[in-house]
Amino acid sequence: MPGKLDRCNGWNDLSDWYDRKQGDEGDLWHRTLIDPGLLGVLGECSGKRVLDLGCGNGYLSRRLARQGADVTAVDASPRMIRNARRHGSAGVKYLRADAARLKGVPGGRFDVVFANMSLMDMADAEGAVREAARVLKKGGRLVASICHPCFDTMSNSGWVAEKAMGEPRAVYRKVRGYRELFHEKVPWNTGDGTRAYTVSYHRPLNWYARVLRSKGMAITALEEPEPTREFVDMEQQDGDLDGPGAQEVPLHLIIEAVKL
């Protein structure tokens, strides 16, 4: 386990920056790459009871609530929850809690639990899946977007650009250490010259399948979000290989599992 970090693995200290970054629509990566895929799998949530696990500043919770969902948004970071509340509730109930210990949340209550880019930041993701299964109704769904466990293994993965006559030719993804369970400090550049760190956990794909199965959940969909034109163009403008690369190799995975 990492050393002395808060319960949300460093996110509390980054809450204000993250709130500005996500705003009301989500940052470029969320808005143009991850969220369209996640929302597509979530489908129509109007009239449904929805739980957002690791909600961050809560922009997606508020969006679903505006569309008529009854949303509870949970985050372990007190500051994330404080900032989320500052945006106005828009019908969302906020709760500061560890996703692996949802005290006071009754079992069998929700139609949908979603976790947008948060499971791999949770030290006890198995506990979070267990709690998601507990609070879901029978037939309810857990939908989670994560860094693609096969292709984005943090510093164990990266792009390799092939050039011919000095011109870009092909982009490859290199991966090592896939089978290992490990955690790593993730650096964030907060724009004011300081570097801050969170901790993320790599778990191979079969870890997710086994954990879901062991909690009585069956995988019903796997989606690999394709980048929008806007994402590719913006990344290319910055000279970043994520744009052209992600057109060929997915960086994210969306898992839907149903409570049996």
Ligand SMILES: C[S@@+](CC[C@H](N)C(=O)[O-])C[C@H]1O[C@@H](n2cnc3c(N)ncnc32)[C@H](O)[C@@H]1O
């Ligand atoms: C990458 S952020 C994603 C936030 C939000 N879902 C989004 O997409 O903008 C990960 C979030 O997970 C939260 N988190 C980390 N560990 C947690 C835990 N054990 N229980 C609940 N939330 C946790 C962090 O505080 C942070 O807000």
